[in-house]
Amino acid sequence: MISTLEAPLVAQHVSYRYGGGTPVLEDVSLVGEAGSWTAVMGPSGAGKSTFLYCCAGLLKPELGEVTVAGCALERMKERDLTRLRRDHIGFVFQDYNLVPAFTCLQNVMLSDLFGGPKIDTQAAVGALADVGLSGYANKYPADMSGGQRQRVSIARALASCPQVLFADEPTGALDTRSSRTVMNLFRTVATRGTTILMVTHDPNVAACADRVMFLVDGCVHSTCSGESAANIAGRLALMSEGRVDRQ
Ligand SMILES: Nc1ncnc2c1ncn2[C@@H]1O[C@H](COP(=O)(O)OP(=O)(O)O)[C@@H](O)[C@H]1O
Numbered sequence: 001m002i003s004t005l006e007a008p009l010v011a012q013h014v015s016y017r018y019g020g021g022t023p024v025l026e027d028v029s030l031v032g033e034a035g036s037w038t039a040v041m042g043p044s045g046a047g048k049s050t051f052l053y054c055c056a057g058l059l060k061p062e063l064g065e066v067t068v069a070g071c072a073l074e075r076m077k078e079r080d081l082t083r084l085r086r087d088h089i090g091f092v093f094q095d096y097n098l099v100p101a102f103t104c105l106q107n108v109m110l111s112d113l114f115g116g117p118k119i120d121t122q123a124a125v126g127a128l129a130d131v132g133l134s135g136y137a138n139k140y141p142a143d144m145s146g147g148q149r150q151r152v153s154i155a156r157a158l159a160s161c162p163q164v165l166f167a168d169e170p171t172g173a174l175d176t177r178s179s180r181t182v183m184n185l186f187r188t189v190a191t192r193g194t195t196i197l198m199v200t201h202d203p204n205v206a207a208c209a210d211r212v213m214f215l216v217d218g219c220v221h222s223t224c225s226g227e228s229a230a231n232i233a234g235r236l237a238l239m240s241e242g243r244v245d246r247q
């Protein structure tokens, strides 16, 4: 058993429901060791994004505990939670969450502009280059395609060298080549020690991670590691048809 002190991300028995409705997550647990990369897959509405939000301190679980970078989120004041998110967490939002009035460069340097970790201009330009956006520093989000905006949001999440990176469908708007570039980047940061939790519906993307956790109806259905994209796609298809037993 890995202690919460050793693993940068520990979710224990997390349950959540929106506004007192039916449970969206039930008893979901996960240990993200330093440098580990976990993909979360499952049917639409399974609770994948909700789980990511609970782990990143953006939603408060109804039951269970989440520890990030050694801090138990439940016991933190909102101000300290904001600081933890700013200093130790990177989040790639499914809808990018770029500030329209800011240039790409300013978006990448957002945490620095708001008193977070220092990101120098050269590092931010480098982060944009890493996602294939050299020369886009002074463009505004409105002048870019969905895929380009998604890559800006990835550059922003990585520029502050977070201890834990959360990414919700980070390749949803990307073509195969850009997806591969981003997956190579994720592998590089994981090798340097960043813990990654990534939601994806793409088996080719999930196969790049160290392991895959399948969520169905808010519960962990099963996990696997070292499977090919074809095998992951096969598992997902059977799961959608309810033909694979839970583990
Ligand atoms: N803000 C919200 N208010 C109420 N219900 C929500 C909200 N966000 C998501 N849900 C519901 O919670 C369930 C899980 O949603 P979500 O975590 O977004 O699933 P996934 O990311 O796996 O598609 C779905 O039934 C969805 O309709």
Ligand SMILES: [Mg+2]
Pocket (backbone or CB within 6 Å): 048, 049, 050, 199
């Ligand atoms: Mg989602």
